[in-house]
Amino acid sequence: MKRNLAISAASVTCCLSLLLSGCGAGSGSASGGADKAKTGESVKPAAAASTSSNEKVKLTFWDENAGPDRTPFLQELIKRFQEKNPNITVEYVGIPSTSNKQKYDVAIASNDTPDIGGIMVPWISDFAAKGALLPLDDFYGKWSDKDKLSKGLIDYNKSLAPDKKLYQLPTTMYLDVFWYRTDWIKDAGLNAPTTWKDFFTDAEKLTDASKNRYGYSIRGAGGSIVQLTNAMYAYSGIEHYFGSDGKSTVADPKNVEFLKKYVGLYKKNTPTSDITNAYKEMVATFDTGTAAMIQHNFGSFNNHKQSIDGKFAATILPKSDSGKRITAPTANGYGIFKNTKHPNEAWQFLAFLLSADSQTYWNQNIGQMPTNSDALTSDYVKNSQHIQEGAKVMADKDTVVLDLPVYLPDYNNIMTQQLEPNFQKVMNGSMTPESFLSGWAAAMDKAKADYDKSIKK
Template identity: 50%
Template sequence: MLRKKQTTSVMVLIMIIGLVLTGCKGEDSLPQKSDPKEDEKVKIVFWDDNTGPQRTPIWEELINRFEKENPTIDVEYVGLPKDSAKARIDAAIASGETPDVASVYASWLPEFSMRDALLPLDSYYSKWSEKDKINSGAIEFNKRIVSNQKLYGIPYTQNLDILWIRPDWFIEANLKTPETWDEFFGSVETLTDKSNNRYGFTIRGGAGGSFQLQRMMYAYSGIETYFKDGKSTINDPKHVEFLKRYFALYQNFTPISDITNDYRAMIAGFDSGTIAMVQHNIGSYAEHREALNPGQFQAIPLPRSVKGHYVAEDGNTIGISIFKGTDHPEEAWKFLTFINSKEAQSFWNQSVGQIPTNSDVLDEDWIKTSPHIQTAQKVYNDPNTILFEPPFYLPEYRTILNTIVDTGTQAVLSGKMTVEVFLDKWAEAMEDAQRQYDELVVNPR
């Protein structure tokens, strides 16, 4: 079944590369600029990748501010559920019904650009007076991971995976917050009290869990590269060692419902007072702030690796991208630059609890007085921190995580697959995807 699926993927990839190499719909044929009359309004459609009670009102407020500043532009907001947003955009690309502009993860850019779905922003960006204020490292990362090294997204926020903990439970148990993986596993066991419906940890076994799992694995092993001499490091012995210990927590020190946990279920468990620690990112700050008292939640770094240094995923950003099918590129660009302005980035990131990419915002007081932001900056600013880069450039990267890794995680948790087989299947799929990419993109015949 895997070989059949990969053969189909090769054919699809060949078609995509053919479009790219023949210059189909290239930069010379950008959408015509709209030229509305003064009394006409232009409507652009914006898709949010993570709709919900915390974030939707933030976007609605920003759109309202933008429309007041730009009375000739209407922005239609469409919210997509976090765990199905990528699939919804995939379907829109396939049907030719994309929005004008959307919030897009950096990891989506390689695939979307290879499908010729996004508008290159290089010429717009080069003329933008505020461009030097946006994190240059994030901009260069977004260009580096796509096959033609063009710019397809401007990041308005940066994230970091951390542990959210119940500091009050640690105090009750006379435990210090974990700094090593041994202390992490020990804390999970100590803080579990099933008689009072308390568990030391929760595992995201459902949709999207693969991304967090991968970050945990490399944070533990300290391995710096995804591939070495053509072989994936996914099934490295250190990852086997970690996952055997990690998955053994299931049902013993985590809830039985973990096997189907998606993002919202996992966060709800922590916020309802059932879970002592949860691995997520600083972006769930708003949910915790709403559900818990200040002394009931705290962000701490993932423990240092067995090699002694922090490991963080590079390119953990979300940006605004413009789709190539837009009839209003100038208006879409105006909206993009507004979202990346000091005012908008400050409002969005302070509300959500993430790191702005506009340097003007980094000097604001709320940055200096937000403990979770300080925790993230501690990791990013540590000179020994390793920024680990997954192969976002592989067209099949997200598909492998969604189909092979998410389902494989559930198979291991249910006892139907061993950790070794799981990691071997994962590594094999990534290696096959890398070989296909090398043959069709890096060294085409």
């Protein structure tokens, strides 16, 4: 899977280099789209989003991460698409992130899938192996704007599927960062958490439990392992998820060292409630002034902007002692399900979501980075500190993209069903860091062995 790593690193660097150079592959019309998006005026969608048919068609669309921070903007995009295509109705179905994979699994098992829906990167291999998704290669190959998306991103997504076909097209990208209170850091005379030493120092020095103020907040519930993986490998500097011997590097002594220090913050420099905090609760601790720092990705930017505008900033997770910065960019998007009775209309909607104007509107409202090269020239991108920070990091020769084994069909289930509850046991002291990481490594080793065996058949 080292080939996948090279593709992923190249694709992300290609996209982010556009931010640094200020140029794009297209006409640069996305800036105008961004201005219109702010006022709610309609914007010109991709040419492929138009239809000449008068047939009345209804599409069901599943949003895999529904909530007040995202739903209104997808509904606005649906409204714009329907105005352009009055014969197509798109029914929006919002699924909370806490139950999204379960909802999809049940739908696939019962053969009751939507026409189109949000597909996270770790799901591509699983859904493709189950035959749930429609290959997009033919649609994408004939799409007039296909050169606006990085070839590296497309090739990487193909590499995740057992048959190497294209099943998901990304509309947004993000990296993990430490969001931190710039005012607290300044008032305390501390450094921003741009090194691991400063991070742990800040977490300690900014804690004043008597005032209900803590230096950090740990995500202890849903989604905890994604963030833990990114932080752990960033600290250890280990460049590959599986070593040259084919075994997982998760239980490496440097990862054990990090986990002990990290969990040592719990209840001392973090709120006690962290053990049950998922995304919303963790973000709230930061935005309400309870925590000085949290780890998340670009996606929570607008939450912080609404609550503490001018008092926060982001830094990509620090370099390790080796001098390498290990990071794991993610590019999520949408796929069409094989059971759809309207593949052409579903593609029209997907092409609309992929357009520069749609991507600019969508990403500026959720605080993430577009994948369309024209959208990368928008004013939103140029003026976003966290995205510019990401661009500089990805252009750094010492940055290494971690080759997460998201191609393993069991990857997501291991993360959510085994590791999330076990991480809470580590936090409450009923499981040791060594035992937790050993069990994690064993599960991934078995998943890889099963996968390797299956592809040899």
